Amino acid sequence: MSTSASSAVPDVRGYFGAFGGTYIPEALFAAVSQLAVEYEKARRDPEFQQRFAWLLEHYVGRPTPLYFAARLTAQAGGARIYLKREDLAHTGAHKINNALGQALLTLRMGKRRVIAETGAGQHGVATATAAAVLGLECDVFMGSEDMRRQRPNVLRMGLLGTRVVPVESGSRTLKDATNAAMRDWMESSDHTHYIIGSVVGPHPFPMVVRDFQSVIGRECRQQCLAQIGKLPDMVLACVGGGSNAAGIFYPFVGDTSVKMMGIEAGGRSSQYGEHASSLCQGKPGVLHGSRSYILQDDDGQTAPVHSISAGLDYPGVGPEHAYWKDTGRVQYVSITDKEALEAFSTLTRQEGIIPALESSHAIAQALKIAPTLPKDATIVVNLSGRGDKDMDEVIRLLGKP
């Protein structure tokens, strides 16, 4: 099954190799088709692209820096570690790139309301922010368990004028928030756009979100050439649904000298229900509109998942990651809660950068792998978000400093 990965995906039916597609109720078909048609037009419309680029530069603060982490490198004792500072983007994570892009599409489609699902709250805050700046109504669905874990983000969304709808069904986390958003959209799509926060869902969402996020990888590639004088040896990113990883990986797909690694949530253990490693431990399945690697039981019921980080706590993953896994273009590994928490502390103490618990998984893998590489090798880690939102959870686990 291993053929080389192409960046000319998905095909017209929304497939990345054997993954992707459009597994949705007929009630959503018209809305999803409309998005596909409008997105194709927007993609070719210089005015749309200019407006998006302008917002990314002047509102989000792009390009985000590529930062050489000297003290982290010294501590790891090996390859040079660079951080792509998405934590410095407006609202504190990469999620804003996609939220603004899709909010612009919403305006283009003549719709007045956006909805979103959120786990860590970063995509919810990003969508609430995009809605505020572009004058859209906004409702965000969030599992009540995640609302407890990510309270500051719940408060931020409220201040931004967004209604946060608690989801009490199922595991009360990201998967259930996604169900709730899809149900809302089924009854509201005539005036509402659903801003999916990751490279998941039915076609064209995985492509749309990847494209809006790929600004990360395009910048990073140029910055590497300008600052280091060559492409990096390795690019690392954490993977829940996989949007920050898709964003940084995609522009490097054709650069075969660049090794890429996606880091999943290993949770408490590799036992069923104790982690969220869909690619490392799941099987091909169908969930939330597409075929990908899914954590399910033998009957196809979605497995319970666990991660210390609410943003990685998801039983599926974007179909393009499944494609990259099967073609061997990207290697996927997992990092446990404990390792992520240690990396969180290390980066905070060594560099004065408090990372999101999601991004801490990628940092942990960098710390593992750097010592195995020569000192002139370079690793880029996508630091997808900042950790302010995780303060309560980290202090609960580590105790007060």
Place this chain on the structure above:
Amino acid sequence: MNRIDRIFRDLRAQGGKALLPFLTAGDPDVTTTAALLPAMQQAGAAICELGIPFSDPIADGPVIQESMHFALTRGVRPADIFQAVASQRAALSMGVVAMVSFSIVHRMGVGSFIQQARAAGFDGFIFPDLPLEESHDVRAQVAQAGLTCSLLISPSTPLARAEQIARACTGFIYLMARAGLTGERASLPVDLTDRIARLRQVSDLPIAVGFGISTPQQVRQVLQAADAAIVGSAIVRRLTSCRQQPAQAVSEVTSFVQQLADGLVQDTAHK
């Protein structure tokens, strides 16, 4: 000839209409589901739609969501449901179709799932999250097994697409009375009769209407134009209210389905 086709052929010959009650299999337990099958037939159901519980039923409203969740927490598995249907099949003339998420079918294996369902005595399928574009291989395998596959048509489906969907259906077409989720509603949409009439122009297949139908009056109203009325949440709500005494679920649900079956008789006073 498939049992579903025969049921509609016979009904059409007599000028009759069909009632399709929906039950969540395994709520309150599979024994009750098995007992309900002959009771549904007795009460006047032409076909029973059995919902296979799924952890993430995105097209279902709160009543059916909660019911499926309950069945799953009780450990109900597709194999148990196959067994329940198999235990009753010989004594039933009623059709039985499975409403099942493609997530389940994909994981269990399309061919294997269809064979197991057929062996148990299911007559057809409704896959609520499998649109026309992704359904080709599945429909081919269902057809090869001699069973029916009903795809859904939504109010947002343009007529040209509805025609394509209708052509891909076997047994009957599932026409959604409204956009959105399953659940009870006070009234039927005003354009429903027109939508049925337009669909008639492009397809001869029987048309079953569901989503939001919950009273004998609504059943009667729908059947003025459609061939079959599907009632789900209103039945499941009664089912879930009997969890303390599963034995009562049978009589409670049966008497409600009997009332709904009154809607099968067209009352001239209402015309």
